[in-house]
Amino acid sequence: MRACSPVTTDIDIVSTLLDTLTSRFDKAIVAAFGEEHAGTPPVLRRSNRADFQADVALGLGRKLGRPPREIAEALVAKLDLAGLADKIEIAGPGFVNLTLTDAWLSRELDSAAADARLGVPAETPETVVIDYSSPNVAKEMHVGHVRSTLIGDSLARVLEHLGHRVIRQNHLGDWGTPFGMLIEHLLDTSATSGSEAASLSIRDLDTFYREARAKFDGDAAFADRSRKRVVLLQSGDAKTLELWRQLVDLSTSYFGQIYERLGVKLTSADICSESFYNPKLGPVTDALRDKGLLQESDGADCVFPPGFTSKEGNPLPLIVRKKDGGYGYAATDLAAVRHRTETLGASRVLYVVGAPQQQHLTMVFAVAAMAGWLPSSARATHVAFGSILGPDKKMFKTREGGTVKLADLLDEAITRALAIIEEKNPAHLDETARRDVARMIGIGALKYVDLSSDRVKDYVFDWNRMLAFDGNTAPYLQFAHARTRSILRKAGGTVAGATIAVHAPEERALALALLGFGDVVASVADSLQPHRLCTYLFDLATVTTAFLENCPVLKAEDDATRASRLALCEVSSKVLARGLDLLGIEAPEVM
């Protein structure tokens, strides 16, 4: 503990770099132009001719009908950045360029180093429900589940880290018509083999599903039995429920294994599946009817939210109850919204669901709002994402045109990472360590490529690119982290009582990058765009590498410099590791 520290570990005092500058500007704006302009964003951004530039004068100039340059001068006259910035210049039409002092950067970095949160602010806690992953029972997880699972997991980590109460919801597909055929098929196979569902191997799941489907499509008698079985299931027949339970258990234990391998923080406790909502569908429909929202159309019970039209230009319905009396998925989705706001108390609900479902979700949100289940105090957001494409730029499939299983993807990621390590591994890791590192690199690469570009866009799946040690990849970030750890190991850790002194250009660049961590994490939570964190970490890794290249640590010219640089290594490694962790990626000590 540094003697000069302000004697507190109160996390409330953590304010990010941008927060600090913003409040100083706000005071200056009020002092120069009056109270009515309080809260005007200073429009701060990094600049290549200074550390930061504030562009507020340009906008304010127009608003006040005065030359922006004049505004900038009046603003700077009131701007108190004593000790914080030693160079404040007005340039061009009215840009305010700031250069922070080395002393201030050094001090802030000392605080960040001592802060367990590394400068990440603690936001006002909110209850956030995140709906993600959502595989189907009796089917293998495949590429189609990758993005939801990874993006959802990262957002959950980020929001949790900012202090929010995150409720993960794995909306498993465990109910509905397919279960009739699955159960009948299960009965058929256990009759012939004498085995129960429990003896089905996990790998058989997909085959099992396909067999059932084939029989359903080709065998009228089987199809008929299946339909009757659905009725039995829905009416709560004990034997049927038992068989259904076997299938669900088998699948969930399988999903659990996948999540564990992936390092995704989803457990059986997060499962809140379709069957959970089944008893709530009647009440939801009744409530819609009571509110006068329900209309009968072609025998189905529908809600027509305004603003949606069909192919023919007619109002587009959200079908709550089908004409056969069964509930559609819209009913389940509505029940889920209601449960999340009313029972779980969510003020924010995130749906990490593919972009094609945009219209459906918008309609669900609209109807939920009409029904009062999505009050203005709660916001529901569709966290949409694009598709994973193969080399041919079409939906990613196996060479044979089949679905790519997630388990196979994990295997291949690790195998490929291991091959690379074995080919050129200077750290001389032993067998066990190699496998462990290969796992972290392989899985990390898979995750990073999914998170590192704007989620709404499609991306092309390419093993070589994602596993490359150059460029914006997980291995590059992991390597930068491992290098700082290596230096720290050799030094035997940081020096007690050391303070950071920022002098060299590479030290300044690193300091500025490190102090931006809190703002980036907050912006990810706000925009729900994990790729911003990736872009940040790539930049951090780059400036860290430049620092290591240009500023000798162990061979520094004097003890104070050595201690300062060791501390810089320490903060860098922590921020890199924490940043990667928020993406769900592990950072090996050695690689």
Added chain:
RNA sequence: GCGCCCGUAGCUCAGCUGGAUAGAGCGACGGCCUCCGGAGCCGUAGGUCGCAGGUUCGAAUCCUGCCGGGCGCGCCA
């Protein structure tokens, strides 16, 4: 037909509330090895930001219309 999303360097992608010469990585070309980790570093070349208008002191960013690609559009989830 209507709606939504995407279109930035040869390739893969950044570019936050409009701001100063549009940035990376890969690939290409040219350098740097007695290196605290070469799985590295430095440099060069390379872009009418799909096209055309409009708003603005200022547009990759906002508005309109086209072109190209993808995905949706009543009883599958």
